[in-house]
Amino acid sequence: MPSQKPMDFIDLKAQQRAILPDLMERIKRVLAHGQYILGPEVKELEARLAEYVGVKHAISCSSGTDALLIPLMAYGVGPGDAIFTTPFTFIATAEMIQLLRATPVFVDVDPRTFNLAPDALEEAITGLSKHPRTASLQPKGIIPVDLFGQPADYDRINAIARRHGLFVLEDAAQSFGATYKGKRAGALAEVAATSFFPAKPLGGYGDGGAIFTDRDDLAGMMRSIRVHGEGTDRYHYARLGINGRLDTLQAAILLAKLAIFDEEVKARQAAAQRYSAALREVVQVPYVGQDCSSVWAQYSVLSEQRDDLQRKLKEQGIPTAIYYPIPLHVQAPFAHLGYAPGDFPISERLAPAIFSLPMHPYLTEADQKKIVDILID
Numbered sequence: 328m329p330s331q332k333p334m335d336f337i338d339l340k341a342q343q344r345a346i347l348p349d350l351m352e353r354i355k356r357v358l359a360h361g362q363y364i365l366g367p368e369v370k371e372l373e374a375r376l377a378e379y380v381g382v383k384h385a386i387s388c389s390s391g392t393d394a395l396l397i398p399l400m401a402y403g404v405g406p407g408d409a410i411f412t413t414p415f416t417f418i419a420t421a422e423m424i425q426l427l428r429a430t431p432v433f434v435d436v437d438p439r440t441f442n443l444a445p446d447a448l449e450e451a452i453t454g455l456s457k458h459p460r461t462a463s464l465q466p467k468g469i470i471p472v473d474l475f476g477q478p479a480d481y482d483r484i485n486a487i488a489r490r491h492g493l494f495v496l497e498d499a500a501q502s503f504g505a506t507y508k509g510k511r512a513g514a515l516a517e518v519a520a521t522s523f524f525p526a527k528p529l530g531g532y533g534d535g536g537a538i539f540t541d542r543d544d545l546a547g548m549m550r551s552i553r554v555h556g557e558g559t560d561r562y563h564y565a566r567l568g569i570n571g572r573l574d575t576l577q578a579a580i581l582l583a584k585l586a587i588f589d590e591e592v593k594a595r596q597a598a599a600q601r602y603s604a605a606l607r608e609v610v611q612v613p614y615v616g617q618d619c620s621s622v623w624a625q626y627s628v629l630s631e632q633r634d635d636l637q638r639k640l641k642e643q644g645i646p647t648a649i650y651y652p653i654p655l656h657v658q659a660p661f662a663h664l665g666y667a668p669g670d671f672p673i674s675e676r677l678a679p680a681i682f683s684l685p686m687h688p689y690l691t692e693a694d695q696k697k698i699v700d701i702l703i704d
C-alpha cells in the first residue's frame with residue numbers, strides 16, 4: 328500500500344483552526360495593553376485554573392519543571408532529605424529533587440497503572456533507616472506522578488504520608504483535567520504541579536506550568552519564590568527564589584485553549600475507548616482504575632513485538648513514541664545513588680515493551696482504523 332501524507336502524533340494545527348479567531352483577539356489585546364509580565368491575562372488564567380481544578384490557589388509559572396521546583400523550595404527541601412518518587416517518569420520529577428541536593432529515593436510502580444505503588448512506597452519509607460546507603464537521610468516528601476494522564480492512588484498515598492509526617496507533591500504534568508474519586512487532578516495532594524508544554528493535554532505555544540494548593544501560607548511563599556523571593560515590595564527580598572513567571576502572551580493563549588478543553592478531553596476519551604476496544608486482543612491496552620478518569624496525555628500499550636510494530640506503523644507514515652525507554656535509576660545523573668538493574672523489576676519490564684500511539688482530540692476514526700488494521704495485521 329502506498330503511504331500517504333504522514334499522520335501527526337499530536338495534531339496541534341487542527342486545534343488552532345478551531346480557536347483561531349478567539350486566539351487572535353486575545354493576543355491582540357495583550358499587544359494593545361503591553362503588560363507582558365504578570366499582566367491581566369495571567370491573573371485571569373490563575374482564577375480560571377483554580378476554579379477548574381477546585382483549589383483555593385493556582386500559581387502560574389514558567390514550566391512544569393519550575394512547578395515542581397518552586398514547591399520543593401517552599402518546603403525547604405535540601406541536603407539530607409529523602410524524597411520518594413517513581414523511576415518510570417520524565418526526568419524533571421527526580422531532577423528537581425537532586426537539583427536542590429536532596430536525594431531521590433525511587434519506588435517501583437504498579438504493574439497495571441504504571442503509577443507509584445503504595446505498598447512499595449510504605450516499604451521504602453520504613454526501610455530507609457535499615458539500608459546503610461540511606462540510613463542518614465530524613466524522609467521528607469513524596470512525589471507521585473499521574474503517568475500518561477491517570478491519577479495515582481492518592482487516598483492510600485496521602486494516608487501513608489500522614490502516618491510518616493511527609494508532604495505529598497502531585498506531579499500532574501500529564502493529568503490536568505483527569506479525575507480521581509470525583510476530584511480533579513491538581514487537587515489530589517497538599518500541593519500539585521502541572522505543565523503547559525505544547526504536547527501536554529492543555530498545552531500552550533511555548534513553555535508554561537502551574538502550581539495548585541489550598542494552603543494560604545504555602546501559596547504566599549510560592550508566589551514569592553516565583554519572583555526572586557520578593558518580600559513586601561519589589562526590591563525587598565524575603566528568601567531566595569527564581570525567575571519562574573508565565574508570560575502574559577502565553578496566559579492569553581492558554582485562556583483560548585481552556586475554553587474548548589472539556590470538549591477536547593471528551594474527544595480524547597472517546598478515541599482511547601475506540602483504540603482499546605479494537606486492540607484488546609493484539610497488545611496490552613491501558614488499564615484505567617474504577618475511581619479514575621484519564622486525559623490520555625499518552626495512549627501507551629505493551630507488546631513483546633514492539634520494535635516490529637513500530638517499524639510497520641512507520642512504513643505507513645504513522646509516528647509512535649516511547650515513554651520511557653530507560654528508567655531513571657539507571658540513568659547517568661542518578662548513578663551515584665548506587666542503584667542497579669534489577670532494583671525496580673516492574674519499571675524495567677515496561678521500558679522494553681511500551682510504546683505510545685498517536686493521540687489527540689482531532690484524531691479521526693478513519694486514521695484510528697488505519698492504525699488498528701496495521702497492528703492487527
Ligand SMILES: *Cc1c(COP(=O)(O)O)cnc(C)c1O
Nearest residue numbers: 390391392417419500522523524
Ligand atoms: C512534561 C513533564 C514535566 C515537565 O514539564 P515541562 O513543562 O516540560 O517542564 C514534569 N513531569 C512530568 C511527569 C512530565 O511529563
